Amino acid sequence: MPFSAALITMLSEKINRSGKQNKMSQTPLLPLVVEPEELAKHLNNEQLLIVDICNPQLYAQAHVPGAINIGAHRMVAGGQPAPGKLPAVEQLNQLFSELGYTGNEHIVVYDDEGGGWAGRFIWTLDIIGHTGGYSYLNGGAHSWLKEGFPTENTPNSRTATSVNLAIDDQVLATKEQIIETLNDETVVIWDARSPEEHSGVRVMAQKGGRIPGAINFEWTQAMDHNRNLRIRTDLEDILPELGLTKDKTIITHCQTHHRSGFTYLVGKMLGYDIKAYDGSWSEWGNSPETPVEI
Numbered sequence: 001m002p003f004s005a006a007l008i009t010m011l012s013e014k015i016n017r018s019g020k021q022n023k024m025s026q027t028p029l030l031p032l033v034v035e036p037e038e039l040a041k042h043l044n045n046e047q048l049l050i051v052d053i054c055n056p057q058l059y060a061q062a063h064v065p066g067a068i069n070i071g072a073h074r075m076v077a078g079g080q081p082a083p084g085k086l087p088a089v090e091q092l093n094q095l096f097s098e099l100g101y102t103g104n105e106h107i108v109v110y111d112d113e114g115g116g117w118a119g120r121f122i123w124t125l126d127i128i129g130h131t132g133g134y135s136y137l138n139g140g141a142h143s144w145l146k147e148g149f150p151t152e153n154t155p156n157s158r159t160a161t162s163v164n165l166a167i168d169d170q171v172l173a174t175k176e177q178i179i180e181t182l183n184d185e186t187v188v189i190w191d192a193r194s195p196e197e198h199s200g201v202r203v204m205a206q207k208g209g210r211i212p213g214a215i216n217f218e219w220t221q222a223m224d225h226n227r228n229l230r231i232r233t234d235l236e237d238i239l240p241e242l243g244l245t246k247d248k249t250i251i252t253h254c255q256t257h258h259r260s261g262f263t264y265l266v267g268k269m270l271g272y273d274i275k276a277y278d279g280s281w282s283e284w285g286n287s288p289e290t291p292v293e294i
Contacts, residue, residue: 205285
């Protein structure tokens with residue numbers, strides 16, 4: 001007895017859903033935040049794709065073996081007044097094609113500044129619905145190089161792939177969404193900018209100040225400067241005291257969603273329900289209809 005077209009469609013959708021769930025439920029190769037010594041043990045694993053977002057001069061001198069260098073500008077739209085916005089999907093397709101992306105890799109990312117661009121890349125992986133697993137190298141180039149782990153100075157690349165990404169905006173907050181939730185006590189804004197920007201002393205847009213009710217915890221405060229810029233181990237105690245708690249939806253931003261890439265990563269590490277506002281202050285502070293608090 002032949003199957004009906006409706007039944008075939010239903011079975012196909014069920015198989016696809018099951019495959020996606022199985023893929024997502026696989027145990028990641030490495031934890032979200034991986035220490036250098038643990039990554040060093042897996043450098044020869046063909047499942048790894050290591051992404052370096054360091055200064056090209058540093059990459060040319062020394063980098064994690066196998067790492068592929070990309071420019072941070074590849075992850076942002078670049079247009080004014082909000083250059084940090086998510087780029088067009090075609091731009092992301094080109095970037096991930098050059099990385100040889102298939103969606104099955106476990107991706108390890110690091111930078112040379114403490115995690116801003118690396119966190120932005122992890123946010124991008126969430127935006128494209130990557131399910132192959134990913135990790136941030138704790139401390140990035142600082143911990144890897146200063147602690148004597150193996151390096152190389154030859155550039156790396158992978159065979160380009162055909163990529164057709166889809167955008168999942170669950171971790172993206174828009175200006176309009178933030179305006180709608182300003183009086184919602186279940187939503188908290190995490191401002192990763194400097195205290196001077198937050199208070200309006202330093203103005204980097206048409207308007208200075210902060211999103212009403214925003215909590216300021218500068219991104220560099222989340223780094224342990226005595227441990228080669230690793231993520232601080234006491235944040236689970238510090239952030240709730242400020243009002244950044246797990247029972248809230250947290251939206252993080254900075255000026256262009258670069259610094260807040262790191263705070264997004266920190267939020268994920270702590271198990272927060274966290275989103276990022278990619279327009280950030282460059283959009284909010286230049287928009288005539290947005291309220292500002294000083």
